[in-house]
Amino acid sequence: MASFGEKAAAGTGTWVDDRLGSANFVRRSLNKVFPDHWSFMLGEVALYSFIMLLLTGTYLSLFFEGSSKEVLYDGSYTPLKGIPMTAAYASTLDISFDVRGGLVMRQMHHWAALLFMAAIVVHLARVFFTGAFRKPRELNWVMGVGLFVLGLVEGFAGYSLPDDLLSGTGLRIAYSIALSTPVVGTWAAFLVFGGEYPGGHIIERLYPIHILLVPGIILAIISVHMGLVWYQKHTQFASPGRTEHNVVGSRFFPAMMTKMAGFNMMVFGVIALLGGLAQINPIWLYGPYDPSQVSAGSQPDWYIGFLDGSTRLMPNWEVRALGHTLSPNVIVPTQLLPGVIFTLLALYPFLEAKLTGDKGYHNILDRPRDKPVRTAIGTMCITFYVVLLIAGGNDIIASIFHLSINEITYTLRTALFVLPPLVYLLTKRICLSLQHADDDLLHHGIESGTIRRLPSGEFVEETLPLPPQYAVLLETTPERKELVAHNAHRLEGSPLAVEAKPKGFFRPRGGKDGQKELES
Amino acid sequence: MSDSIRDRLKATGEDVDPAAPVSHGEHPVGDPTESTHHSYHAELDEQSAKRAELAVASLFMLAVVGTVGFIATFVFWPNEFGKHLYEFYTPLLGGFMALALLGLGAGAILWAKTLMKDEETVQERHLLSSADEDKQGAAAIIKEGAADAGLGRYPILRRSFLLANGALGVLAVPFLFGLGRFQFKEAAMAKTGWHKGSRLLDELGRPVKLGDLEVGGVKSVFPDVAGGRHMADSAVLLIRMRPDVLHVRESRKDWVVDGHIAYSVICTHLGCPVKLYEQQTHHLFCPCHQSTFDAANGAKVLFGPAARSLPQLAIQVDDEGYFVAQGDFNEPVGPSYWERKPHYKDEVK
Numbered sequence: 061m062a063s064f065g066e067k068a069a070a071g072t073g074t075w076v077d078d079r080l081g082s083a084n085f086v087r088r089s090l091n092k093v094f095p096d097h098w099s100f101m102l103g104e105v106a107l108y109s110f111i112m113l114l115l116t117g118t119y120l121s122l123f124f125e126g127s128s129k130e131v132l133y134d135g136s137y138t139p140l141k142g143i144p145m146t147a148a149y150a151s152t153l154d155i156s157f158d159v160r161g162g163l164v165m166r167q168m169h170h171w172a173a174l175l176f177m178a179a180i181v182v183h184l185a186r187v188f189f190t191g192a193f194r195k196p197r198e199l200n201w202v203m204g205v206g207l208f209v210l211g212l213v214e215g216f217a218g219y220s221l222p223d224d225l226l227s228g229t230g231l232r233i234a235y236s237i238a239l240s241t242p243v244v245g246t247w248a249a250f251l252v253f254g255g256e257y258p259g260g261h262i263i264e265r266l267y268p269i270h271i272l273l274v275p276g277i278i279l280a281i282i283s284v285h286m287g288l289v290w291y292q293k294h295t296q297f298a299s300p301g302r303t304e305h306n307v308v309g310s311r312f313f314p315a316m317m318t319k320m321a322g323f324n325m326m327v328f329g330v331i332a333l334l335g336g337l338a339q340i341n342p343i344w345l346y347g348p349y350d351p352s353q354v355s356a357g358s359q360p361d362w363y364i365g366f367l368d369g370s371t372r373l374m375p376n377w378e379v380r381a382l383g384h385t386l387s388p389n390v391i392v393p394t395q396l397l398p399g400v401i402f403t404l405l406a407l408y409p410f411l412e413a414k415l416t417g418d419k420g421y422h423n424i425l426d427r428p429r430d431k432p433v434r435t436a437i438g439t440m441c442i443t444f445y446v447v448l449l450i451a452g453g454n455d456i457i458a459s460i461f462h463l464s465i466n467e468i469t470y471t472l473r474t475a476l477f478v479l480p481p482l483v484y485l486l487t488k489r490i491c492l493s494l495q496h497a498d499d500d501l502l503h504h505g506i507e508s509g510t511i512r513r514l515p516s517g518e519f520v521e522e523t524l525p526l527p528p529q530y531a532v533l534l535e536t537t538p539e540r541k542e543l544v545a546h547n548a549h550r551l552e553g554s555p556l557a558v559e560a561k562p563k564g565f566f567r568p569r570g571g572k573d574g575q576k577e578l579e580s
Numbered sequence: 581m582s583d584s585i586r587d588r589l590k591a592t593g594e595d596v597d598p599a600a601p602v603s604h605g606e607h608p609v610g611d612p613t614e615s616t617h618h619s620y621h622a623e624l625d626e627q628s629a630k631r632a633e634l635a636v637a638s639l640f641m642l643a644v645v646g647t648v649g650f651i652a653t654f655v656f657w658p659n660e661f662g663k664h665l666y667e668f669y670t671p672l673l674g675g676f677m678a679l680a681l682l683g684l685g686a687g688a689i690l691w692a693k694t695l696m697k698d699e700e701t702v703q704e705r706h707l708l709s710s711a712d713e714d715k716q717g718a719a720a721i722i723k724e725g726a727a728d729a730g731l732g733r734y735p736i737l738r739r740s741f742l743l744a745n746g747a748l749g750v751l752a753v754p755f756l757f758g759l760g761r762f763q764f765k766e767a768a769m770a771k772t773g774w775h776k777g778s779r780l781l782d783e784l785g786r787p788v789k790l791g792d793l794e795v796g797g798v799k800s801v802f803p804d805v806a807g808g809r810h811m812a813d814s815a816v817l818l819i820r821m822r823p824d825v826l827h828v829r830e831s832r833k834d835w836v837v838d839g840h841i842a843y844s845v846i847c848t849h850l851g852c853p854v855k856l857y858e859q860q861t862h863h864l865f866c867p868c869h870q871s872t873f874d875a876a877n878g879a880k881v882l883f884g885p886a887a888r889s890l891p892q893l894a895i896q897v898d899d900e901g902y903f904v905a906q907g908d909f910n911e912p913v914g915p916s917y918w919e920r921k922p923h924y925k926d927e928v929k
Contacts, residue, residue: 136660167670236850293703308701325684372885384918385921387915389849389887455867
């Protein structure tokens with residue numbers, strides 16, 4: 061007999077289905093199969109951080125005043141009492157000291173933003189190194205790059221809103237970068253800021269951009285990004301039974317959904333922990349913005365750091381001729397470089413397909429070692445990025461380690477051009493060596509523990525080919541497939557197929573359970 | 581495809597298309613899809629299941645404790661700056677919130693991992709590209725519709741239609757002009773708050789007198805105009821050094837007074853205030869991108885991405901012994917821009 065709850069649920073379901081015809085969709089969606097792998101959760105971290113940004117940001121917007129109108133501070137933070145400042149800075153102080161729970165929300169918002177960008181970068185690396193961007197998923201890759209860029213813009217806008225000394229310095233740099241644009245620089249800078257710096261409008265303009273325009277676009281792109289993952293079905297790593305034409309994993313409902321919801325709460329929890337315990341951007345210590353002041357060791361948020369680094373490393377080239385001034389010392393590191401980086405990044409799937417001539421569908425992920433050139437390109441780019449990131453903190457490094465800032469800068473300038481090619485060569489070499497190791501394993505198989513004495517008196521150890529659940533991971537070329545097939549019969553009746561417990565990467569899927577399955 | 585796989589596919593609610601390319605034959609050893617199906621957690625014995633249930637429930641209860649703690653802290657803990665125990669207010673809020681969230685999250689994950697079935701299910705992928713007849717059909721409809729619309733047949737219609745759309749795009753341009761005060765753009769860029777006879781006021785608005793600065797001392801000074809203290813382009817650093825170490829070029833001989841020299845602090849690179857002065861070396865250092873200027877030699881660039889010297893303000897001393905500006909800067913201060921002239925003469929404006 062159906063309980064009351066069941067009847068109520070059935071009734072609601074019928075009511076909705078009569079109007080929307082939703083049962084078919086619900087049935088297919090709840091049964092949707094998702095392959096499982098820890099690295100697939102990186103993108104989820106970005107998604108959950110974004111949701112946290114929306115939640116905390118909405119709360120903050122109820123108190124923040126995006127205005128550069130001058131007010132005298134009259135809040136409870138006594139050291140700044142009576143000091144003239146903008147309403148934006150004063151309301152940020154109010155959020156930090158006079159709104160209950162305001163500071164924890166502000167800090168969670170900032171931490172969530174840092175985590176959002178970090179998760180995007182790591183997720184991007186995962187997608188790159190496993191080749192998940194290949195046909196049919198190029199569009200999702202391009203959208204992901206778009207989200208990365210929008211995240212930078214959104215983060216910088218948010219960082220600038222409190223109008224403290226640090227953020228004001230950042231805005232002035234942004235204005236000066238716009239100013240350096242050839243031909244239209246002054247127009248662009250005046251257009252954005254409303255006039256000669258500080259222009260008097262920038263806080264008022266950044267506010268709707270930060271809380272409505274950019275997050276709206278990000279939300280729209282994320283929806284399509286995830287919709288496509290759903291529609292095109294997730295990629296999967298090679299394993300027995302997995303082919304280019306199927307998905308092997310667990311169904312969305314209930315275990316997968318519960319795990320994802322739980323993970324969502326875990327990400328929220330970590331952000332709450334950071335927001336409560338780890339102080340971030342204590343704007344009351346910096347003081348209100350004053351164009352004639354700056355604090356030593358000024359640092360942007362980490363995701364802007366690579367651009368700060370490129371700006372610091374750039375030689376002071378400037379062209380003054382024909383009645384005009386052109387500033388490669390500003391344009392190259394702040395406009396050209398990010399332009400080139402993000403364009404190449406967005407185009408990478410198309411470039412790779414063009415250069416390799418690979419036009420096929422790919423649903424099985426690559427192991428990085430099997431694509432040495434791509435993997436080497438990836439580590440090369442990461443090296444370039446990391447050198448820039450380090451350069452962004454060259455003053456901090458100089459003061460911590462008592463080194464000369466000039467020497468650090470010269471060293472990093474050299475490293476920026478020398479290290480990436482070296483890392484490229486090294487990575488490619490390592491990938492090829494790993495491939496050789498795989499080849500060895502396929503050719504010679506696994507030690508069986510059985511020692512045989514040959515008529516000549518020589519002792520040899522018998523080997524057995526790799527059991528299928530491991531061999532499938534290595535079948536990346538037709539030759540290897542043939543080899544595995546050729547050796548397969550030798551496994552028959554062998555205890556190895558059951559008992560072998562290779563370490564590390566060759567751990568069978570399902571851990572202890574794989575074992576159980578084989579015994580039964 | 582074996583029956584059991586087909587059954588499982590049916591169970592997933594996905595349409596099983598017998599024509600869809602399924603290549604189980606890629607794996608030479610038996611039918612590998614068979615071996616991937618296993619469910620283990622569901623077969624916990626009663627005692628283990630009970631234990632798992634209790635563990636999950638305790639995590640959920642921890643989450644409840646977190647929420648209660650959060651509310652109690654929010655309401656009762658001293659939350660005003662300066663009050664005793666105030667410094668624990670935010671950490672406690674964050675900690676309890678984290679407990680509520682982590683408890684719920686960890687509980688849910690443990691629940692799914694221990695008490696729910698961990699099955700492996702196989703689902704076919706659908707071919708993403710459409711059938712040829714659909715492609716051709718779509719192309720035909722578009723072609724037919726376009727022909728019907730007649731853009732190809734009526735050239736005047738086509739051109740006027742394109743023109744009207746282009747015109748609508750141009751309509752947005754005046755709005756862009758409304759965004760900035762462009763009228764006096766270059767004049768604004770070239771001008772600062774300094775004028776002939778303006779006294780050099782310190783941060784508190786007091787005029788600076790000859791003798792206020794010791795040798796090796798520096799002072800931030802601002803023009804004697806309304807709002808001069810906060811003008812973004814007018815901050816100046818007045819530096820005093822021994823007259824014999826100060827090298828001034830011939831055309832600027834009259835711009836300094838007895839070892840006192842005044843430079844714009846707005847960095848010629850990206851506009852940060854260059855105010856870190858090293859007494860021994862006479863170096864001015866920008867904290868943003870480490871451009872270093874030699875204050876004893878016309879603030880020329882010694883290191884870093886800045887390309888030009890800091891502009892120098894011509895100063896003198898008035899009858900009462902106060903420093904005054906001889907006029908505005910002879911060149912625009914701050915970062916470079918397209919309309920900036922390659923050279924500016926050393927004459928006081």
